[in-house]
Amino acid sequence: MSIDVSIRLGTGDAAIAAEYTRVREQLPQALRAVQVLAEQGLPHFKLPSQTGDLADIAALAGGLTDGAKDLVILGIGGSSLGAKALCQLAGWGTPAQPSLKDRPHLHFVENLDGRSLAGLLSGLDPAATKVLAVSKSGSTTETLAQLLIVAAWASARGADLARHCAVIAEPGNNALRQWAQMTGCPVMDHDPALGGRYSVLSCVGLVPSAVAGLDIRAIRHGAAQALAPLLALDEGSSWAQGAALNMAAMACGRSQSVLWAYADRLEKLTLWWRQLWGESLGKQGKGSTPINALGPVDQHSQLQLYLDGPNDKLITIITTQDGDDLAVPADAAGRIGQSLLGGRTVAEIVNAQARATAEALVRAGRTVRVIHVPRLGEQAMGALMMHFILETLVTAQLLGVDPFDQ
Amino acid sequence: MSIDVSIRLGTGDAAIAAEYTRVREQLPQALRAVQVLAEQGLPHFKLPSQTGDLADIAALAGGLTDGAKDLVILGIGGSSLGAKALCQLAGWGTPAQPSLKDRPHLHFVENLDGRSLAGLLSGLDPAATKVLAVSKSGSTTETLAQLLIVAAWASARGADLARHCAVIAEPGNNALRQWAQMTGCPVMDHDPALGGRYSVLSCVGLVPSAVAGLDIRAIRHGAAQALAPLLALDEGSSWAQGAALNMAAMACGRSQSVLWAYADRLEKLTLWWRQLWGESLGKQGKGSTPINALGPVDQHSQLQLYLDGPNDKLITIITTQDGDDLAVPADAAGRIGQSLLGGRTVAEIVNAQARATAEALVRAGRTVRVIHVPRLGEQAMGALMMHFILETLVTAQLLGVDPFDQ
Incomplete structure (x- = not known):
C-alpha cells in the first residue's frame, strides 16, 4: 500500500x-x-508501532460482540469520529450496511437528541444489546446523559449492566469510571496524554474496529x-x-x-x-x-x-x-x-x-x-x-x- | 408553526x-x-399552494410501499437531497432508524460506488425490493448506471420490473423514460422548469416522503x-x-x-x-x-x-x-x-x-x-x-x- x-x-x-x-x-x-x-515519547508517535495492547483490545471487542445483535457506542467528537471512519471501511455507514449481518449492528449515537435516542431504544432488544461508552475526561455531558438513559432502559428490562456495558476513560476519579465501578462493567484506559482527535489508533478507534471485523494490527x-x-x-x-x-x-x-x-x-x-x-x-x-x-x-x-x-x-x-x-x-x-x-x-x-x-x-x-x-x-x-x-x-x-x- | x-x-x-x-x-x-x-408563474412559487397533484403522488408512493420491505431510491444531488431532508423528519437517517419497522426501509444510494452498491444488493430480497429512479434530465450518468445494475440484479432473480420500479424524469425522449417504456414501469413527470435543487416540494421530494408516512399536504x-x-x-x-x-x-x-x-x-x-x-x-x-x-x-x-x-x-x-x-x-x-x-x-x-x-x-x-x-x-x-x-x-x-x- x-x-x-x-x-x-x-x-x-x-x-x-x-x-x-x-x-x-x-x-x-x-x-x-x-x-x-x-522523541519526547508522546503516544501520538508511539501508537503506530505498539502491539502490546492489541490482545486486550481484541478481548474487550470480543466481549462486546458475544451475544450481541446491536452495539450502541456512546461518545462524541474525538471519541467517535475516528472509530466511525475505521468502521466505514467494513461497510458501516455506507449503503452496503444492510448486508453486514454476521456482526453486531453498530449504532454510533454521538449526537445528543432525545427523539433519536428514544427511537433507537424502541427498536432494540435489551437482551442482545451491548453498550460502549467512551469519554477521555470521563465527564462529557452528552455521553453521560446518554449512558444513564440507556442503562436505565436496559436495567429496567433485566439486562445485567456488568455483562452488557464497557467503558473507556482516562484513569482517575471521573464520573464514567465511577459508573463502571458502580455497575462492575469492564474499563479500558484512555491515555491521558492523547487528545480525543488523535485517539483513533488507540483503543478508542480499535475496539469498535475489531467488533466490525477489521484487522487492527494492519x-x-x-x-x-x-x-x-x-x-x-x-x-x-x-x-x-x-x-x-x-x-x-x-x-x-x-x-x-x-x-x-x-x-x-x-x-x-x-x-x-x-x-x-x-x-x-x-x-x-x-x-x-x-x-x-x-x-x-x-x-x-x-x-x-x-x-x-x-x-x-x-x-x-x-x-x-x-x-x-x-x-x-x-x-x-x-x-x-x-x-x-x-x-x-x-x-x-x-x-x-x-x-x-x-x-x-x-x-x-x-x-x-x-x-x-x-x-x-x-x-x-x-x-x-x-x-x-x-x-x-x-x-x-x-x-x-x-x-x-x- | x-x-x-x-x-x-x-x-x-x-x-x-x-x-x-x-x-x-x-x-x-x-x-x-x-x-x-x-408572477411569471415559475413552479417554484406555484408548488406551495398546489394540491391537484397530491393524489397521484400518494398513489405512486402507495405502489412503491405495497409489498416492499426495502425501497432503493436512485437519484443524485437535487434528485435526492430534498427527499432525504424530508424523510429524516420521520426518523430516517437518524439513530432512530432501527425502530422504523412498519414502513419500507429507504435506501438513498445517491453516491456512485460499486462496492457499496454490491453490498447493498447482497443484503436485499429482490421479491420485496422496489426501486425509484429520479433524474430531471433523464440522462444522469450515476443514476442510469445504478438503475441498469439494480434492474439486472432484480430481473435475474425473477422480479417483474414493471411492478417493482418507477421513474421520475422530465418529458421527452430521454434515457430514463426510454427505460420506463422498455420495462413498462410507471413514470411521473419532473417539471422541466424546476431545477433539481428547487424540486423538493414536487413529486421528487414528496413521493419518498409519502412512503415514509409523512403528511405531504402539510x-x-x-x-x-x-x-x-x-x-x-x-x-x-x-x-x-x-x-x-x-x-x-x-x-x-x-x-x-x-x-x-x-x-x-x-x-x-x-x-x-x-x-x-x-x-x-x-x-x-x-x-x-x-x-x-x-x-x-x-x-x-x-x-x-x-x-x-x-x-x-x-x-x-x-x-x-x-x-x-x-x-x-x-x-x-x-x-x-x-x-x-x-x-x-x-x-x-x-x-x-x-x-x-x-x-x-x-x-x-x-x-x-x-x-x-x-x-x-x-x-x-x-x-x-x-x-x-x-x-x-x-x-x-x-x-x-x-x-x-x-
Whole structure:
C-alpha cells in the first residue's frame, strides 16, 4: 500500500507556487520540531508501532460482540469520529450496511437528541444489546446523559449492566469510571496524554474496529509506514509537502481546505479529518476551514461553487482503484442510448469522474492535490490517518500554533 | 408553526451592522424582482399552494410501499437531497432508524460506488425490493448506471420490473423514460422548469416522503405560509432579513455561511441547503461557501475553530423545543457526581447547549443568527425549506447572479 500524491497547481496560481517554494525552505525546521515531539515519547508517535495492547483490545471487542445483535457506542467528537471512519471501511455507514449481518449492528449515537435516542431504544432488544461508552475526561455531558438513559432502559428490562456495558476513560476519579465501578462493567484506559482527535489508533478507534471485523494490527502497521519518513526528516514525504501546500494556500487567501474522497468508505474519514484540522489549527485567528466532500455525489452539489465561485479553496481529492467489479449491462445500456456506459465497471466510471473533476478545477485556476490509494484496506486507512495527523502537526509548526490544546 | 428569528450581531461587528442597514435599503427592489419571478408563474412559487397533484403522488408512493420491505431510491444531488431532508423528519437517517419497522426501509444510494452498491444488493430480497429512479434530465450518468445494475440484479432473480420500479424524469425522449417504456414501469413527470435543487416540494421530494408516512399536504402548507410575505413585499420577513444579513456578511469578508441545526431530524436539511446555496449563488467569483453543522455534536468538532479561528463566518443556529421527554435518571446521576444532569430532559440539555453556543460565539465577536422552530413537524419543514429557497433567491437578486442556472 502506498499513497501517491500529485500536487497540481492551477493556472494563474503563480502566487501559490511561489509561496509553496518559499514555505518548503522552512520544512526542515518544522519537521525537526515534530521529530522532537516524537522523541519526547508522546503516544501520538508511539501508537503506530505498539502491539502490546492489541490482545486486550481484541478481548474487550470480543466481549462486546458475544451475544450481541446491536452495539450502541456512546461518545462524541474525538471519541467517535475516528472509530466511525475505521468502521466505514467494513461497510458501516455506507449503503452496503444492510448486508453486514454476521456482526453486531453498530449504532454510533454521538449526537445528543432525545427523539433519536428514544427511537433507537424502541427498536432494540435489551437482551442482545451491548453498550460502549467512551469519554477521555470521563465527564462529557452528552455521553453521560446518554449512558444513564440507556442503562436505565436496559436495567429496567433485566439486562445485567456488568455483562452488557464497557467503558473507556482516562484513569482517575471521573464520573464514567465511577459508573463502571458502580455497575462492575469492564474499563479500558484512555491515555491521558492523547487528545480525543488523535485517539483513533488507540483503543478508542480499535475496539469498535475489531467488533466490525477489521484487522487492527494492519491499521497500526499502515500508520507506522506513514510515520517512517519523520525519522529520516524526509521533506519529500506526502504529508510534509501537504503541510507546505496548505501553508502556501492560506498565505494566498485560500481560507478553506476541502477534502474530497471518491469512495463511500472514506466519507467518515473526511469528517474525522474535519475535527482534526479545525480543532488543531483554528486558534489565534489562524487556520483554514476544513470542508468535507464525497465524490462523485458532490459534483452534483458543490462543484459549481468550487469551479465558479470565489477562488478561496485548496482542494484535495482522494481516489482509489479499489472498487467492486460491478459492470453496467451492455445490452440494456445500448437500448436506452447509453452505449458509452455499457460494459464499464462502476470503479472505471468513478475514477474517470474524479480525474475529470480534478482537470476541470485546475483549468478553472483552482489549486488541486490528488491523493491516490491503490487498495483501500486497513493498512491504507492507517496510513491515511497518520498522513493527516502528521500534515496537521507540521502545519501547526509552520503556523506557530499548539496543535494539542483547545 | 412559526419561525422565530433573532439576528445577533457580535460585538466588534460594527462593520456588518452598518452594511446590514445599508443592504436593507435595497430589499424592496430585490423583493419586487422576486415577486416578478413569481408572477411569471415559475413552479417554484406555484408548488406551495398546489394540491391537484397530491393524489397521484400518494398513489405512486402507495405502489412503491405495497409489498416492499426495502425501497432503493436512485437519484443524485437535487434528485435526492430534498427527499432525504424530508424523510429524516420521520426518523430516517437518524439513530432512530432501527425502530422504523412498519414502513419500507429507504435506501438513498445517491453516491456512485460499486462496492457499496454490491453490498447493498447482497443484503436485499429482490421479491420485496422496489426501486425509484429520479433524474430531471433523464440522462444522469450515476443514476442510469445504478438503475441498469439494480434492474439486472432484480430481473435475474425473477422480479417483474414493471411492478417493482418507477421513474421520475422530465418529458421527452430521454434515457430514463426510454427505460420506463422498455420495462413498462410507471413514470411521473419532473417539471422541466424546476431545477433539481428547487424540486423538493414536487413529486421528487414528496413521493419518498409519502412512503415514509409523512403528511405531504402539510409540507406544502408550511411552504405556502413562508411564501405569503412575498405577496406583501414584507421586508421584515425572516428570509428577507436573512438575505440582507448574508449580503452584509459577504461584503465584510465573511466568506462562509454555516447552518448549524440542533436536532438530528434537521441534519439532512443542512445538506439540502448546502446544494441550494452553493449552486445558486456560487458563480462569477461570487457567493459564500455553505457549511453544514449539527449540534451539539459539532461543538466537539467545529466550535473551537468557529470561536477562535479566522472570523470569516456567518453562523445560523436552528433550535427546536420539539424533542422527546426522555429524562436523565436522577438517582444514578447523583451517584456519579452529576446531580446537575439528573432529572433534566434531553431537550432541556440540548437547548441549553444551543443557547450557550450562540452566546459564546457572540461574545467572541462572531455574527450569529438563531432560527427557532417550536414544533418540528411537516409544516415546519415546508416552511423552513421555503424560507431558505426565498432567502437564496433574494440574495441572488442582491448579488446580481442568476439563481436558476448552473
